[in-house]
Amino acid sequence: MNLHEYQAKELLKKYHVPTQEGIPVETPEAAAEAYKQLRVQHGGEYAVVKAQIHAGGRGKGKIQGSEQRGVAVGKNAEEIKTIARNILGGVLVTKQTGPAGKKVNKVLVAQDVYYPGPNPTKEFYLAVLLDRATGKNVIMYSTEGGMDIEEVAAQTPEKIFKEWVHPSGMLQGFQARKIAFNLGLKGESFKNMVRFVSSLYNAYVGLDCSMLEINPLFKTSDEKIIAVDCKMNLDDNALMRHSDLEALRDINEEDPTEVEAGxxxxxxxxxxxxxxxxxxxxxxxxxxxxxxxLSGGEPANFLDVGGTANAQTVEAGFRIILKDPKVKAILINIFGGIVRCDRVAQGVIDAYQSIGTIDIPIIVRLQGTNAEAAKELIEQSGLKVQSAILLSEAAALVNKAVA
Known part of the structure; x- marks a missing residue:
């Protein structure tokens, strides 16, 4: 489950991870008020307005039909209000959203942390995720943080470091110090980075994250280490341990058909x-x-009906597939172990009868428990369904359907 930046930062605070302060709002007027509140609480003339969508690259992305970026800086309440008006309700297109973009329903008005001071500022990159090849959590980090981290990974991979942590133990002190050292820090910023990395790893484990990315991870002019942005993905399979976090799900950011399937x-x-x-x-x-x-087609979806499927769930899956206008054929491939083939067949028949005319070819391969009964059901239904026994036969029928 993906979270918005403002949601992720609130969770990080519970683990004592320093973050850039901000206030999420849904209207331009509320954005102006948020700016005034931030000035009172944290000072500074500037504030930044950030579009809240489940995608990266917002700083370089643009609102469709305008030159407005997804992240912009303002120096007074009126400017903040104007920026928010230009972003809210618009469709933000970034490298990660694709040309379709995503509608912006909320923005985060955040404090300015790039203020001048006695020491130079610096942007870093740091992420924690699971390395499936080693079966360990890995902390990836770089001195080259910011919007162009993908280019850094492609062109200068030697600038990206990795530190592996065994899941049976926690991040060790020497590992956190090694990360701070490789980032070129010393003095107070070194100590702050060690504390930051340790707290962030605790958050990653405690929240059952599958990915936690801080970019940029920022060193301020007064040696503080702050998470300016945060992308957090929670493991869906662990949400049973975090019932309070399920309320953070934003279905407006998800594909409607995937939501319906759920x-x-x-x-x-x-x-x-x-x-x-x-x-x-x-x-x-x-x-x-x-x-x-291999048969010359392209899958339009991944759909696993599971081992407890019945006629109703199969019919629901059938309807979801048919909502995709790109689909030229449907292949139903069921091995009846736990799920019974006759239940699947009845679901196909029910879907046909309730949906009405279906103009695309349907290929059905049912093997296993009650396969004979399933075949008899389909044959007696009078439906225009093509049957296959072997995978190779199903492949040939698919090839014919999409040719």
């Missing part, structure tokens, strides 16, 4: 292809998508 406990991910697929089991689903590609 209501029926369907594991659905929308893709960009032309062949819809409904399968039981993640392994079989991956094999089915490979088969679709």
């Amino acid at each position: 209501k029926y406990n369907l594991n659905y991910v929308k893709l960009d292809g032309n062949v819809g697929c409904m399968v039981n089991g993640a392994g079989l689903a991956m094999a089915t998508m490979d088969m679709i590609k």
Whole structure:
């Protein structure tokens, strides 16, 4: 589950991670009031307005139809109000959103931390995530923080350091000091970085994050270490331990069909292809998508109906697939182990009868528990469904359908 920047920062504060202070708002008038409040609490003439969407690259992104950036600085309440008006309700397009962009429903008015002082300021990059190759958590960090970190990774990978932490233990003191040393820090900023990294790792573990990225991680002119931005992803499978965090989910940022699928406990991910697929089991689903590609098609989705599927959930999955206008054919590939093939067949029949005319080819491969009964159900239904026994047969039918 992805979180907005303002939500992630509030969670980090509970783990004593220093962050850039800010106030989330939904109207230009509230943005102006937030600016005034920040001035009273933290001083400084400037403030920054940040679009709140689930995507990076907001500083370089633009609102569709204008030159307004997704992150902009203002020096008085009127400027902040104008910037917020230009951003709110607009569609922000960044490298990560693609050309479709994402609508901005909220902005964060944040304090200025780039104030001048006795020492130079510096932007760093730091992220904690799971390294599946080693089975360990890894802290990735670099002296080259900011909006161009992707270019740093591509062109100068030697500037990105990694520190692995075994999940059975916590981050050790010497590891935090090593990170601060590699970032070129000394004195008070060195000590502050050590504390920051330790607290951030505690937050990563305590919140059951799958990814926690701070970019930029900022050293102020008075040697403070502050999280200026934060991208946080929580492990969906661990939300049972954090019932309070489920309320932070913003379904407006998610694909509507994926949200609908979740209501029926369907594991659905929308893709960009032309062949819809409904399968039981993640392994079989991956094999089915490979088969679709080898046959000349492109998977339009990943849809695992699971082992407890019934006619209702299958019908719901069928409807979700048909909502994609790109789909030219549907492949249903079920191995009846826990789930019964006749239940799947009945779901297909029910979907046909309730939806009405379906103009695209439907290919069904049902094997396993009650496969014979399923085949009989489909044959007696009078539906225009093509049957297959072998995967190779299903592949040939898919190839014919999308040719």
